[in-house]
Amino acid sequence: MIDHNNRIPLHKQAESFLRNLISSDEYKAGKMLPNEIELAEQLKISRNTLRQAINKLVSEGLLIRKKGVGTRVAEKNIYSEANNWLSFSQEMKVLGIQVENFELHISRQKPSEEAKDFFKIEDDIKIFRLERLRGKENFPFVYFCSEFNPKIPLTGSENFNRPLYEILENDFNIIVKTSNEEIKAAGANDFIASKLEVETGDPILIRKRYVRDINDVPIEYNIGWYRSDSFSYKIECVRNIKTIS
Structure with missing residues (x-):
């Protein structure tokens, strides 16, 4: 899912992955994202790289992060x-x-x-x-x-x-x-x-x-x-x- 040999920056690839994930039927109703540590390991990227992608989607209102709880998909307004x-x-x-x-x-x-x-x-x-x-x-x-x-x-x-x-x-x-x-x-x-x-x-x-x-x-x-x-x-x-x- 993440190509380390690709010229596209890893955080941009992670962002594309997350966009596809949250548009799926399973997630678009407001489901919590997987734990950041587990997701970073799955994608074989650092947590900082993953967090950079997540922060971009949070700024767009597509994800909602709550301290001590985690990150979930924002439901349609x-x-x-x-x-x-x-x-x-x-x-x-x-x-x-x-x-x-x-x-x-x-x-x-x-x-x-x-x-x-x-x-x-x-x-x-x-x-x-x-x-x-x-x-x-x-x-x-x-x-x-x-x-x-x-x-x-x-x-x-x-x-x-x-x-x-x-x-x-x-x-x-x-x-x-x-x-x-x-x-x-x-x-x-x-x-x-x-x-x-x-x-x-x-x-x-x-x-x-x-x-x-x-x-x-x-x-x-x-x-x-x-x-x-x-x-x-x-x-x-x-x-x-x-x-x-």
């Missing part, structure tokens, strides 16, 4: 598009991904500053809060926190394994329509790092949603913390071109 927004469950359904809830927490608490301003309420009013750690099989990649307009009579007895907006529509006759969103990059704090199984300070994406219904009534303030290696956001912009007569 989940894409969300701005021009036709969907709930998380709907996004996953379109992609053919079965959603898994790893944690679900329900509480009534004082609103965050963002929710208080969005719903135009006082901070002494306790509102319904839903927190969920979600992802696909054996891979949590987003932690959500939703706060709801206190006028919505949520009790906590609802089955939150159902899509959220399906619950609002079928149980409360609320049809959501508009989502104003903010997305920024940040470092994971200790809490989010523990939930998303990353290191504290690792890059994550924070996505805020201000959701309104068909009557423009504020319904939900949602914030999601995403693993940056598992989520991308597509935006299509159309330029306004004035015709000259």
Whole structure:
């Protein structure tokens, strides 16, 4: 697999080998790479040469290295598009991904500053809060926190394994329509790092949603913390071109 007589540098040959390996059906779903020592011995190259090839693929986002765990293949990113927004469950359904809830927490608490301003309420009013750690099989990649307009009579007895907006529509006759969103990059704090199984300070994406219904009534303030290696956001912009007569 590695030709020591070839003019192509060994690290480049190792890189090509790894690219072929991670594109195979066995590895492309996120499998761990073999131990570096074993793989270097198999390829008959030094660990430094192998690590040079691995670092190149890590920089491209094709591999993910975690200290004390090893290196695994990065799974294909989940894409969300701005021009036709969907709930998380709907996004996953379109992609053919079965959603898994790893944690679900329900509480009534004082609103965050963002929710208080969005719903135009006082901070002494306790509102319904839903927190969920979600992802696909054996891979949590987003932690959500939703706060709801206190006028919505949520009790906590609802089955939150159902899509959220399906619950609002079928149980409360609320049809959501508009989502104003903010997305920024940040470092994971200790809490989010523990939930998303990353290191504290690792890059994550924070996505805020201000959701309104068909009557423009504020319904939900949602914030999601995403693993940056598992989520991308597509935006299509159309330029306004004035015709000259």
